[in-house]
Structures are given as C-alpha cells and as structure tokens.
Amino acid sequence: MTTFLTGWGRTSPSPATVVRPRDAAEVAALVGAAPGRGLLARGLGRAYGDAAQNSGGLVLDCTGLGGWSFDEATGLVTASAGVSLHELMTALVPRGWFVPVSPGTRHVTVGGAVAADVHGKNHHRDSSFGAHLRSLTLVTADGAVRTLTPDEPLFHATVGGMGLTGVVCEATFGCVPVASSLMRVDVRRTGDLDETLAAMADDDDRHRYTVAWIDLLARGRRMGRGVLTSGDHAERGARDFAPRTLLRAPRRAPGGLLNGVSVRAFNEAWYRRAPRRASVVQGIAPFFHPLDAVEGWNRVYGPRGFVQYQFVVPFGAEKTLREIVGRLSSTGTVSFLTVLKRFGAGSSGLLSFPMPGWTLALDIPAGQRGLGRLLRGFDERVAEAGGRVYLAKDSRLRADMMARMYPGLDRWRRIRDEADPAGLFRSDLARRLGL
Known part of the structure; x- marks a missing residue:
C-alpha cells in the first residue's frame, strides 16, 4: 500500500510502499524482493525528520515484530525490534527493573533505539542505548539473518547507523534494577546561562539523571535562565506503572499558535512556577516523558509542522554554545521546548550522535523567517567547534x-559497502546527505 510518510516534525512528506512483516523470515523475503528504490525499516515514526522515509521505495513497518523475554537473574532483555520502550517499562517496572536509557518519549521501538543510538538524561553516567547492547540480530542485504556482537565491525556500523546497514530484528541489552516507580527530584531555578552551566556540571556526580529547560526568549542578564531538574530512582515506593494520556491535541490545529507572544508568556509562567530550590517526588512518566501525556502534541505546531535542531559541542567549546544561545535570544527565535543536557562518553557506534560535551535541542515552528539561514550558520559554528547535529532529528x-561533523563516516561507509554493496538500504535522509 502506498502511503505518504513524514517524521514526527510533520515536514517533507514522501510516498512509499509500506509492508508490515511479522518475523525475520518475512523481512528476509522482502529484502530479497526489494524494488529499485530500495527499502528501509521504520518503527513508531518518532524520528523528527526524514530518517524513516524512503521516497518511491519500500518501507517495512517493523511494529509487527513483537515479543520479548527477560532474565530476572541477569537483568537481560531480548526484545524484537517492534517492541516499544513503553511496553517494556509497563512490564518491567512492576518487577523492579527499568530500561538502561530512555529518550524523551517512551513511544520508541527497540529497533529505533538501536538505529538512532538514543540517549537520555543519564548520558553523563550511563552513555547511550548502544553501550548496553550485548547482541543484535540483523537481516543484511543478501537476506542472511545475522547475530552481531560488539566484537564485529558491522555491529558498530549498525548502532547509530540509521537503518542503513540492514533491518534490526532483535536486540539483547541489560536493564537497571529499581526499587519503585518513583523518582526523587531536585529542582533548581537558574538566573542565566553561566549559572545553568555551572549548576549542571556540579550535578554530574550527584545525580543519575539531569536536564535543564532553557528560556531562549530571555535577553540581557537573564539570557539562558532555566530550570534544572536532577533525579534518581527512589529507594522505596509502589512499583505501579500505568501512565495515562491527559490531553489530546486537536487534529487540525491552526498555524501560528506557537508564536513569540504565546511562547514568551509560557516561558515566563513556567520559570516563575519553578521553585528556586526544592526536592519533590515524581513518577517515572512525568519525569522522563512529560510530553507523552499529550496525545499528538506535534500537531500543536500547525499544518507546516516544526523543525527540531539538536547539536552537541565538546567540553571546552562553551563559547560556541553561548554564541548560539545569544543569537537565538537576540533574534527572538521561537522554540517551544529548549532542552540542555551534558553528555559523557559515547558508545562505539560510528555514526552515533553523543560525544562528551553539551547538547542543546530546540523545537522551532517551521516557516519562521530566516530560519534556514540561521541554522546553516549554526551548522558552521558547531562543525568548527568539533561538534555535530543529531541525525535522528535532522x-x-x-x-x-555531514562529512565534517562525523569523523567515523569513512569507516562506516567501508563497512556498510561491504555488507550492502548495491546500496539496498536507503532513506530520504541518506539521499540528502549522500550516504
């Protein structure tokens, strides 16, 4: 069936034939019959840009690859690629376990978590998803079903490889023991960017999870003010985990709802609502996935959608981070959600995004005047500083x-070309970036 697909940002739709395989054997058969435009695996569609689209080609909806098992003695999960982190959390948390890494949404499949090498609020302590993988099962271009371990080069090309080395069908990874479904959370309001950066650096050794919300519309001495949230799993409490949808975004929200006036008012209210310092108890869902409480929140940006821009610059390049925040503030660029985190050591994925440093993520309504030129300028500054942009959101x-930002690109290409000499696995992102 031909379907127009977009990323979560709802920009750049493209048509593809979508098929939903049920197991690795069906995946292998589809790989063997791939059309000239190639094929690509897709999960729950939470990549923001065009990473899970294949214009004119075949897209495998891998949500049909279900089933998982858990070894309580070792904490190891073996899950099919279509299993979501939500499904795993719902089953594991009541048993006293949690996934090793959770991004800002739990509606991500295991296959997507591998392909994008997702990261979370604990990267400074626990790295990204790929660092916790023991093995993965991959259907390669020749139709073979291969089990890969970290001893093999193709494993490191696949982790963070955006689905361009084959179709991930299964993965085995370690989980984290937890005593409850509650989080002990320290909340701190910061007055400017320097205070935000200093507070986050200070929290690295104190908390497993840290993240800061930044007010990009604040100017002058208040530029970069924010709310720092640092948390750890509570030592006691109930283990129930059944998060609910609290709101539903309208199906056809008009454009322009998120503008300078509305976002400035929201930012002021959010900042003032936060305590100067406080310790609170939250559930896992409000702490890790607040936006998941709003079904279809991406529709709030209107029919033109939005651009998420996330970059990382290494420690020592704080000047670049300050320049970008200053430029966003001075131009009044509207970003409804702006998140700052610290990264620790990255995983071994050759195209993985995280590296030790500062990462800033912006959600910007599409169509803002001068946005393309502004972001191209940021690309230059990020590359000059030795940083990179996140492919799963680009x-x-x-x-x-791309070539300037990802030093492992040439090695990745050599491994990929050996596994897929005809370039069977393709995406709109891969065509745009010459991959």
Missing part, C-alpha cells in the same frame, strides 16, 4: 556538513 543538514 531534516535539513547538507552533505558537506
């Missing part, structure tokens, strides 16, 4: 910038 990076 929708507009140029191919020449």
Whole structure:
C-alpha cells in the first residue's frame, strides 16, 4: 500500500510502499524482493525528520515484530525490534527493573533505539542505548539473518547507523534494577546561562539523571535562565506503572499558535512556577516523558509542522554554545521546548550522535523567517567547534556538513559497502546527505 510518510516534525512528506512483516523470515523475503528504490525499516515514526522515509521505495513497518523475554537473574532483555520502550517499562517496572536509557518519549521501538543510538538524561553516567547492547540480530542485504556482537565491525556500523546497514530484528541489552516507580527530584531555578552551566556540571556526580529547560526568549542578564531538574530512582515506593494520556491535541490545529507572544508568556509562567530550590517526588512518566501525556502534541505546531535542531559541542567549546544561545535570544527565535543536557562518553557506534560535551535541542515552528539561514550558520559554528547535529532529528543538514561533523563516516561507509554493496538500504535522509 502506498502511503505518504513524514517524521514526527510533520515536514517533507514522501510516498512509499509500506509492508508490515511479522518475523525475520518475512523481512528476509522482502529484502530479497526489494524494488529499485530500495527499502528501509521504520518503527513508531518518532524520528523528527526524514530518517524513516524512503521516497518511491519500500518501507517495512517493523511494529509487527513483537515479543520479548527477560532474565530476572541477569537483568537481560531480548526484545524484537517492534517492541516499544513503553511496553517494556509497563512490564518491567512492576518487577523492579527499568530500561538502561530512555529518550524523551517512551513511544520508541527497540529497533529505533538501536538505529538512532538514543540517549537520555543519564548520558553523563550511563552513555547511550548502544553501550548496553550485548547482541543484535540483523537481516543484511543478501537476506542472511545475522547475530552481531560488539566484537564485529558491522555491529558498530549498525548502532547509530540509521537503518542503513540492514533491518534490526532483535536486540539483547541489560536493564537497571529499581526499587519503585518513583523518582526523587531536585529542582533548581537558574538566573542565566553561566549559572545553568555551572549548576549542571556540579550535578554530574550527584545525580543519575539531569536536564535543564532553557528560556531562549530571555535577553540581557537573564539570557539562558532555566530550570534544572536532577533525579534518581527512589529507594522505596509502589512499583505501579500505568501512565495515562491527559490531553489530546486537536487534529487540525491552526498555524501560528506557537508564536513569540504565546511562547514568551509560557516561558515566563513556567520559570516563575519553578521553585528556586526544592526536592519533590515524581513518577517515572512525568519525569522522563512529560510530553507523552499529550496525545499528538506535534500537531500543536500547525499544518507546516516544526523543525527540531539538536547539536552537541565538546567540553571546552562553551563559547560556541553561548554564541548560539545569544543569537537565538537576540533574534527572538521561537522554540517551544529548549532542552540542555551534558553528555559523557559515547558508545562505539560510528555514526552515533553523543560525544562528551553539551547538547542543546530546540523545537522551532517551521516557516519562521530566516530560519534556514540561521541554522546553516549554526551548522558552521558547531562543525568548527568539533561538534555535530543529531541525525535522528535532522531534516535539513547538507552533505558537506555531514562529512565534517562525523569523523567515523569513512569507516562506516567501508563497512556498510561491504555488507550492502548495491546500496539496498536507503532513506530520504541518506539521499540528502549522500550516504
């Protein structure tokens, strides 16, 4: 069936034939019959840009690859690629376990978590998803079903490889023991960017999870003010985990709801609502996945959608981070959600995004005047600083910038070309970036 697909940002739709395989054997058969435009695996569609689209080709809806098992003695999960982190958390938390890494949404499949090498609020302590993988099962271009371990080069090309080395069908990874479904959370309000950065650096050794919300519309001495949230799993409490949808975004929200006036008012209210310092108890869902409480929240940006821009710069490049925040503030760029985190050591994925440093993520309504030129300028500054842009959220990076930002690209290409010499696995992102 031909379907128009978009990423979560709802920009750049493209048509593809979508098929839903039920097991690795069906995946292998589809790989063997792939059309000239190639094929690509897709999970729950939470990549923001065009990473899970294959214009004119075949897209495998891998949510049909279900089933998982858990070894309580070792904490190891073996899950099919279509299993979501939500499904795993719902079953594991009551048993006293939690996934090793959770991004900002739990509606991500295991296959997607591998392909994007997702990260979370605990990266400074626990790295990204790929660092916890013991093995993965991959259907390669020749139709073979291969089990890969960290001893093999193709494993490291697949982790963070955006689905371009084959179709991930299964993964085995370690989980984290927890005593309850509650989080002990320290909340701190910061007055400017320097205070935010200093507070986050200070919290690295104190808390497993840290994240800061930044007010990009604050100017002058208040530029970069924020709310720092640091948490750890509570030592006691109930283990129930049944998060609910609290709101539903309208199916056809008009454009322009999120503008300078509305976002400035929201930012002021959110900042003032936060205590100067406080310790609170939260559930796992409100702490890790607050936006999941709003079904279809991406529709709030209107019919043109939105661009998520996330970059990382290494420690020592704080000047670049300050320049970008200052430029966003001075231009009044509207970002409804702006999140700052610290990364620790990255995983071994050759195209994995995280590296030790500062990462800033912005949600910007599409169509803002001068946005393309502004972000291209940021690309240059990020590359000059030795940083990079996150491919799982990208929708507009140029191919020449890709080569500058990802030093493992040439090695990744050699491994990928050996596994897929005809370039069977393709995506709109891969075509745009010359991959």
